[in-house]
Amino acid sequence: MKSRILMFIIAFAVWCLLTWVPDTEHLIAGAVVALIVAAVMGSMFSTRPHMMLHPMRYFYFIFWYLPVFIWELLKANIDVAYRVIHPGLPIKPGIVKLKTKLRSDTGLTFLANSITLTPGTLTVDVNQDDGELYIHWIYVKGTDPDTVFREIGSRFEPILMKIFEE
Amino acid sequence: MIDTIGMVFIALGLTFDVLGCVGLVRLPDVYNRLQAATKCVTLGTCSILFGTFLITIDTSLATGLKALVAIVFLVLASPVAAHAVSRGAHRAGVKLWEGSVVDQYAEDKEGEE
Known part of the structure; x- marks a missing residue:
């Protein structure tokens, strides 16, 4: 209701x-x-x-998530523009697996969307039960879980934990 | 003054849209192309809409508000569309570009089917 x-x-x-x-x-x-x-x-x-009734969640969303997100979106565009204009086409693509502690529908949706709109990454599939995201990465820096988390997940996961879980 | 700022936003948006289209042509496979298409077109179009909002803010608030609502829906919808297309492509068996280094998604899915 x-x-x-x-x-x-x-x-x-x-x-x-x-x-x-x-x-x-x-x-x-x-x-x-x-x-x-x-x-x-x-x-x-x-x-x-x-x-939806916790004012702190809105506070975090507006003053923490949104600025980070807009900054990452700008960086993502400059990154793609650079790769596209560069004559050598500097790409090294691949699909990697990211483990996350988020489990809720909204949290995972926001994490997947944020990852898609940040530099060089695109969410391909989500496994909700185990909290795994499959991510297409335009320039793979490493495939072990720690590197993947540090490069992709660490920017948004702590913020989204605060907003959508706990 | 505010008109000029609006025009700058629209020009920036057009630039990013053009770069997104160049990426769509230059990059090798469906996943890389989606990367360019999603990011550049989202920010480019949002920037054009925001410029519209700034230019029309004096004369008609109605237009500006519609532009702002469109930004919200665009940001919510375009990553979801990219996700659906890429997942569908992978499930339908579209191969990654031959220069790709790793595909952990295919490795994990082998046992399923």
Whole structure:
């Protein structure tokens, strides 16, 4: 039930942003649409709604995760641009396995997406039970678990642990 | 002033989009191409949308807000799409480029099927 209420609020907020400036007709139509969406899809939205009530998690997300993420995204683009423009095409690709301590759906999703948008890495598959991510790496620096974790996982895992687990 | 900053963002975004497309042509296999396509196109398009937001902020807030909502959905959706395409490609048996050094995914999957 909590998950449905949350879904309703978010769907309604997105509707309001999309139909800015809000007036009565838009708000009524939006409420109807958001109710339908929440009734049909609400139960799939969040399995742990109580996690959304901790203000510290939002604080970490906005002031710790987002700056790191945007910085890594910029670095990733310059990295790809360099490899693409370089006449010698300096790539040494391969698929490596990353072990992570994260287990929750949201945490793993965010880790996989963050890894995809950071320099030289792309998540290919996730094994949720064992917390393993298979990552395509454009320039493999080493295949043993420690190197992989240090180069790929260590930037985001501690932050996401704080936000989505514990 | 804010118009100029917006234009700079749009120009940067276009540059990254172009580089992403160059990568799509130059890199050897499907996985490397996805790398270029996902990263450059995400940041490039987000940058164009943010520039649009800055330019229209005085005249029409409605357009700017839609651009911001589009950024959020783009950042959420494009890595998921890349993940789905690469996983599908690997499962369908698309080989890695011959210069690839390691494929631990294939090693782990051998026992499954």
